[in-house]
Each structure stands twice: as C-alpha cells, then as structure tokens.
Amino acid sequence: MxxxxxxxxxxxxxxxxxxxxxxxxxxxxxxxxxxxxxxxxxxxxxxxxxxxxxxxxxxxxxxxxxxxxxxxxxxxxxxxxxxxxxxxxxxxxxxxxxxxxxxxxxxxxxxxxxxxxxxxxxxxxxxxxxxxxxxxxxxxxxxxSTKVLMYNEQSHPDGPPVSNLWELTTAPWKGRVVMVDPLQRGDYLDLMTEIVLQSDAMAAAYEAQFGKTIALASGVNNAGEQFIADLFANDVILVGSTDDVNAAVGKLGQSNPPIGFTSYSDRRDNAEEGWALQLANSVEPSPGIVxxxxxxxxxxxxxxxxxxxxxxxxxxxxxxxxxxxxxxxxxxxxxxxxxxxxxxxxxxxxSEFAAWRVNPEKTATIRAEVADLVLTLQ
Missing domain, CATH: 3.40.190.10 (Periplasmic binding protein-like II)
Known part of the structure; x- marks a missing residue:
C-alpha cells in the first residue's frame, strides 16, 4: 500500500x-x-x-x-x-x-x-x-506493418497485372502508379530507401525484365536509385494519404485502374469502402517492405x-x-x-510473404540521401 x-x-x-x-x-x-x-x-x-x-x-x-x-x-x-x-x-x-x-x-x-x-x-x-x-x-x-504494391483484384481476377517492379517504369504504366509522397510520410520514404538498399536484387530484376544489364544514368549510383528515377520520370502520382491510394487503386467498377503502394492490411476495409485491393505478392524482386x-x-x-x-x-x-x-x-x-x-x-x-524486412539501422544510414534524390526528382 x-x-x-x-x-x-x-x-x-x-x-x-x-x-x-x-x-x-x-x-x-x-x-x-x-x-x-x-x-x-x-x-x-x-x-x-x-x-x-x-x-x-x-x-x-x-x-x-x-x-x-x-x-x-x-x-x-x-x-x-x-x-x-x-x-x-x-x-x-x-x-x-x-x-x-x-x-x-x-x-x-x-x-x-x-x-x-x-x-x-x-x-x-x-x-x-x-x-x-x-x-x-x-x-x-x-x-x-507493410507498404507494398497492391492492385484491383476485381479488374484483374487472374492476379497482379505486373510481374516485375520494373514494369512500373514502362509506357503502359505511365501516370498509373500511385503512392503517398515519400517526403510527407516516413514509411514511404523507408520503402524508397529499401529499394536502394536492395540494388543488387533490383539489378537482377531489371535484367530479367528487359533481357540486358542495367545501364545507369549519369549521377545515378545503383539500380535502386535508377528505378526511383525511372518511376518518377514515368509520372508516378503522389497523393496525400494512404486512403487516397486505396481509393484510386481499389475502387470497384474500374476497367483500367492504376496500381499503387499502400498497406496490405487496408484490405480489411474492402467491403466497407467498396474497394477490391489485393496484394501483388508474386511481383519480382519484392512487392515492398514489412x-x-x-x-x-x-x-x-x-x-x-x-x-x-x-x-x-x-x-x-x-x-x-x-x-x-x-x-x-x-x-x-x-x-x-x-x-x-x-x-x-x-x-x-x-514465411511466404515476399516483402523485404526493413533493418532500421541500415535504413537510417542512407535515408537522408534517398530523400534528397526524391526531392530532386519532384
């Protein structure tokens, strides 16, 4: 007492x-x-x-x-x-x-x-x-928790409309990839940072997609940075919130919906919100981060x-x-x-989830550099 x-x-x-x-x-x-x-x-x-x-x-x-x-x-x-x-x-x-x-x-x-x-x-x-x-x-x-690539399963009942992250940088997906601005939300910046940390996997995925070794543009240091640069050059759509991504990607009744990075757990709101969000787990080299x-x-x-x-x-x-x-x-x-x-x-x-596990200490070492890269691309 x-x-x-x-x-x-x-x-x-x-x-x-x-x-x-x-x-x-x-x-x-x-x-x-x-x-x-x-x-x-x-x-x-x-x-x-x-x-x-x-x-x-x-x-x-x-x-x-x-x-x-x-x-x-x-x-x-x-x-x-x-x-x-x-x-x-x-x-x-x-x-x-x-x-x-x-x-x-x-x-x-x-x-x-x-x-x-x-x-x-x-x-x-x-x-x-x-x-x-x-x-x-x-x-x-x-x-x-997660930030991963999600698609509209009503519009794509046979599975994800892409099989490789690099497809998001190609003409069919110009202006049709959605995510929250990485400079406004830290978990999306962590996603971009992990893509850079996984540059070896991104280089291998590039070769698998295009049949040739990746050639880096001037001032680009690795395959991860090149992917981010190419994604922004392909008019990635930056929005203010995860709900904005979910609505754009998941809304029912779309014939040609965009694809986007969001939270896997937001599938819980599919019925309530009228969405058809689904995880693109089979995408190479990874759908995103956990x-x-x-x-x-x-x-x-x-x-x-x-x-x-x-x-x-x-x-x-x-x-x-x-x-x-x-x-x-x-x-x-x-x-x-x-x-x-x-x-x-x-x-x-x-055990079957293909997302990369973030290592906070490694992420912290280059996070500011990735933020600077994203800022220049915007």
Missing part, C-alpha cells in the same frame, strides 16, 4: 517532489508489475493519452474503456512523421502531452526519439517471454501506470487471436510479434 501511495503521489505532483533517481527507480518498479498490480494506480491517474500512427486507435480506445471504465483513453491519430516533429517540439518545450507513443518509421524513431530520451522502452512482463528478442529491443514491436509498429512511453509521462496498462492491452489477451486489445490489428496484412497469436487465416503467411 505504501508503494502504491508513493506512485500516486508521483502522478499528482510530477517531478517536483522527487529527484530523477527516485523517479527512475519507481519507473523500474512499475515495469515489473502485472496489469492487476498497475490497476489501482492507473485508476487514480484516471486518464491516458496515446499518440498513434493508425486511426485504429479509436477502436482500441473503445475496447480499453470497456475493459477499464475508470480510465479515459484519449487517442490521437497522428502520422509517424507528424508525431516525431510534435514530440521533439514538446520535449524541447519541457512539455509531456503524450503518455504512450504508438509509431512506425523505426529508423528515425530509434535515433531521434529513443536516442534523444524523448521516449523510453517498456515490455509488459506478462508477454515478455512470447515476443522474440528482435521485437523487444530497442523498443517493443506490437506487430509488423516493418515494425513500435510502442514506447513518453519521457515525463503524466500517467505512467495507465500508460503501461495500455501497452499491455495493445499486446493482446491470453486468447489465440489476442482478444479485444489486438482485434483491430488481427487482420490480413498485419503480423503479430507475439509467437502465440495465431496467424490470420486470410493472410499470406509471413
């Missing part, structure tokens, strides 16, 4: 009463607690603020508040790029508005947020032994117990599909990092 009262006092008084070392010790103690042990302190806090890169936070909010009616979850749908900017500005101003940060764009997050002490890690002890080490360090990955959606606790979080409770909730319950907390993400195209959550039956198994 004494420990609980101390935790509540810290929530009420912030960092005014206790030195940083004591606060760190209390946080470390809280990291070890079960959801049941966190609950009283979380109820005393009464609220928890989540910055989320996915609009599905609204469904999480409803489910969390049903499970914990004494705690108000305030979820903000903010893109990863915007989150990074906002969190950096808030940190510099000495303000902590968020408690939980749910975000993609790991190459930047690991460096600019985690490395700068703006967010910190938390792995719920309840699920720690069911998440592989690669998904617990340096931040907890709740699931794997990357972690990570969770962290904001430095100086006002509601530290409730923050940990939310992260535990987002990791799913003890059922084989993760229950209410994971339900918004138990869809084809999202892959749970927990080994005991069964794969979605309608999804391409992860």
């Amino acid at each position: 004494k420990s609980l009262l101390q935790s509540v006092a810290v929530v009420a008084l912030g960092a005014l009463a206790l030195p940083a070392l004591t606060l760190s010790a209390l946080a470390a103690d809280m990291d070890k607690k079960s959801p049941e042990e966190l609950l009283d302190a979380a109820k005393a806090e009464g609220q928890v603020v989540v910055y989320s890169f996915t609009s599905r936070i609204k469904k999480v909010e409803a489910a969390f508040e049903e499970a914990y009616p004494e705690i108000d979850l305030v979820g903000y749908d903010i893109s990863s790029t915007e989150q990074i900017t906002r969190l950096q500005a808030e940190h510099q101003a000495g303000v902590a508005n968020a408690d939980v940060v749910y975000i993609s764009d790991a190459p930047v997050v690991f460096d600019k947020l985690l490395g700068a002490g703006i967010i910190g890690p938390y792995v719920p002890p309840r699920v720690a032994d069911r998440v592989p080490a690669e998904f617990k360090n340096p931040l907890l990955a709740q699931r794997l 990357f972690p959606a990570v969770l962290g606790i904001a430095e100086g979080a006002k509601n530290p117990a409730a923050a940990r409770l939310v992260i535990d909730f987002l990791m799913g319950d003890e059922s084989e599909t993760g229950g209410a907390g994971f339900k918004p993400f138990y869809v084809p195209g999202d892959y749970a990092t927990r080994t005991d959550i069964v794969p979605h039956p309608d999804a391409v198994p992860l």
Whole structure:
C-alpha cells in the first residue's frame, strides 16, 4: 500500500517532489508489475493519452474503456512523421502531452526519439517471454506493418497485372502508379530507401525484365536509385494519404485502374469502402517492405501506470487471436510479434510473404540521401 501511495503521489505532483533517481527507480518498479498490480494506480491517474500512427486507435480506445471504465483513453491519430516533429517540439518545450507513443518509421524513431530520451522502452512482463528478442529491443514491436504494391483484384481476377517492379517504369504504366509522397510520410520514404538498399536484387530484376544489364544514368549510383528515377520520370502520382491510394487503386467498377503502394492490411476495409485491393505478392524482386509498429512511453509521462496498462492491452489477451486489445490489428496484412497469436487465416503467411524486412539501422544510414534524390526528382 505504501508503494502504491508513493506512485500516486508521483502522478499528482510530477517531478517536483522527487529527484530523477527516485523517479527512475519507481519507473523500474512499475515495469515489473502485472496489469492487476498497475490497476489501482492507473485508476487514480484516471486518464491516458496515446499518440498513434493508425486511426485504429479509436477502436482500441473503445475496447480499453470497456475493459477499464475508470480510465479515459484519449487517442490521437497522428502520422509517424507528424508525431516525431510534435514530440521533439514538446520535449524541447519541457512539455509531456503524450503518455504512450504508438509509431512506425523505426529508423528515425530509434535515433531521434529513443536516442534523444524523448521516449523510453517498456515490455509488459506478462508477454515478455512470447515476443522474440528482435521485437523487444530497442523498443517493443506490437506487430509488423507493410507498404507494398497492391492492385484491383476485381479488374484483374487472374492476379497482379505486373510481374516485375520494373514494369512500373514502362509506357503502359505511365501516370498509373500511385503512392503517398515519400517526403510527407516516413514509411514511404523507408520503402524508397529499401529499394536502394536492395540494388543488387533490383539489378537482377531489371535484367530479367528487359533481357540486358542495367545501364545507369549519369549521377545515378545503383539500380535502386535508377528505378526511383525511372518511376518518377514515368509520372508516378503522389497523393496525400494512404486512403487516397486505396481509393484510386481499389475502387470497384474500374476497367483500367492504376496500381499503387499502400498497406496490405487496408484490405480489411474492402467491403466497407467498396474497394477490391489485393496484394501483388508474386511481383519480382519484392512487392515492398514489412516493418515494425513500435510502442514506447513518453519521457515525463503524466500517467505512467495507465500508460503501461495500455501497452499491455495493445499486446493482446491470453486468447489465440489476442482478444479485444489486438482485434483491430488481427487482420490480413498485419503480423503479430507475439509467437502465440495465431496467424490470420486470410493472410499470406509471413514465411511466404515476399516483402523485404526493413533493418532500421541500415535504413537510417542512407535515408537522408534517398530523400534528397526524391526531392530532386519532384
């Protein structure tokens, strides 16, 4: 009881009463607690603020508040790029508005947020032994998300209309490839960066498509850069949001729809939105990328117990599909990092998914250079 009262006092008084070392010790103690042990302190806090890169936070909010009616979850749908900017500005101003940060764009997050002490890690002890080490360090990955080539399966019932990424640079696809501007959304820039990192595979795919060795244009360093340059020269259509891509590519009733890079998991909205999105998994050398959606606790979080409770909730319950907390993400195209959550039956198994797995550290090394390339091409 004494420990609980101390935790509540810290929530009420912030960092005014206790030195940083004591606060760190209390946080470390809280990291070890079960959801049941966190609950009283979380109820005393009464609220928890989540910055989320996915609009599905609204469904999480409803489910969390049903499970914990004494705690108000305030979820903000903010893109990863915007989150990074906002969190950096808030940190510099000495303000902590968020408690939980749910975000993609790991190459930047690991460096600019985690490395700068703006967010910190938390792995719920309840699920720690069911998440592989690669998904617990340096931040907890709740699931794997995607940015991949998708097509309209109503218009192309026999499969993808292309078999090789290089076809997107040819005349039949001029002005008919859609994606979000990579300079506006970090996960699309990560896609472009991975294409450059996979230049050997892109060179081999070029030769397979055109029957000759790739010739690089002046100032172009590798096959990946050449693909990006050729894609932009072929009038790729840049839009403002993933939903814009989905509507353009997936809308029912089209005779000659475009193709585009978007989230595999957005197939979940096909029936509701009137789309016919489908993954082009057979495209060589890869349809795109798969990357972690990570969770962290904001430095100086006002509601530290409730923050940990939310992260535990987002990791799913003890059922084989993760229950209410994971339900918004138990869809084809999202892959749970927990080994005991069964794969979605309608999804391409992860072992057969041809998307490249992003390595955040490698991506970070050339990401700025790829951004500069994209800027010159625009």
